[in-house]
Amino acid sequence: MDWFGGLKVLSLESRRAEEMATLIGKYGGVPVVAPSMREQKLDLTRALDAFERALAAGDIHALACMTGVGTRMFLRELAARDPRHLDTLRGIQLVARGNKPMQALKEFGLVGVNVAKPHTWHEVQAHLLTTLEAGQHAVLLEYGEAMPAPMLRELSFAGLRVTSLPVYRCAFPLDTGPLDRAVRDCVLGGPDVLLLSSGTQALHFLKYAEGLGLLAHAREALNRLVIVSIGPACSEAAADLGLRIDLEANPHKMGILVRLAAEHAPGIIEKRRLLRAG
Missing domain, CATH: 3.40.50.10090 (Rossmann fold)
Structure with missing residues (x-):
C-alpha cells in the first residue's frame, strides 16, 4: 500500500x-x-483564594476536570498552598472528561469518575445534571478556551451554581x-x-x-x-x-x-x- x-x-x-x-x-x-x-499559564491567585474559601465551607459539590494539563496545573498549585486540600477533595465528586484528566487525578492520589464516551463537554454536562441537585455548586476547570456557553446555560437552568475556573489559555506560538x-x-x-x-x-x-x-x-x-x-x-x-x-x-x-x-x-x-x- x-x-x-x-x-x-x-x-x-x-x-x-x-x-x-x-x-x-x-x-x-x-x-x-x-x-x-502554546499553553499560557494564568495567575490563579484570586481563583484559588475563592476555591479555598468554598472548599473550607463545604460549598463545592463537584469538580469537573476537563484536561490533563489543566488538572495538573490546578492541583499542583492547590497542594502547594496546603497539601491537606487534597484530602478534602477526596470527599468531593471529581469528574474527569476522559483518560488524561483521570490519570492526572491519580498522580495526586485522587480518584475520579470518568464520564461516558466520547468524553465531550456534553457527557460532563449530562453527568453533572444527573448527580447534582439544584442549589449545589460545581467548579469547572477551563481548558484553553472558555467553557461552551450552552453548557453553562443548561447547568444554570437546572438550578446548579457553576464556577468556571480558567487554569490556562491557549495563545499563538x-x-x-x-x-x-x-x-x-x-x-x-x-x-x-x-x-x-x-x-x-x-x-x-x-x-x-x-x-x-x-x-x-x-x-x-x-x-x-x-x-x-x-x-x-x-x-x-x-x-x-x-x-x-x-x-x-x-x-x-x-x-x-x-x-x-x-x-x-x-x-x-x-x-x-x-x-x-x-
Missing part, C-alpha cells in the same frame, strides 16, 4: 510536532507541521512563522490533507488567518482538504467553526489518526476529482 503516496499533509500539532512529522513521513506523506498554539506560511500556503492550494488533534488548533489557524485578512479564504481552503479529526470533541469544535470533518480516529490516538488518514485520504481525493470531472 502506498498510504499517503506523496500527499502533502498539514498538521497544526505543537507539543508533539516532531513525532507528528515522523509519523506522516513513515506513512509516505510530505509533512508540513505548523505549531498553532512564540514563533508564528510556520503558522503564517501554513495559512498562506493553504489559501494558495498547497496541502492535500489536514490532521487535527484538537479543536483549538483549527480555531487558532482561523484566528491567525483573520489577522491576515484571509479568514473566508482560509475556511474555504480548509474545506477543500481531507480533514481528519482525532475524536468527537475535536470534530465538534471544528464543525462549530464551519469545517467539514471527513474522518474521525477511533481509538483517539495520534498514531491511529495518521494511519487512518494515510489509508483513506488518497481515495477520498480521487473520488472528489472524479466528481469534479464528471
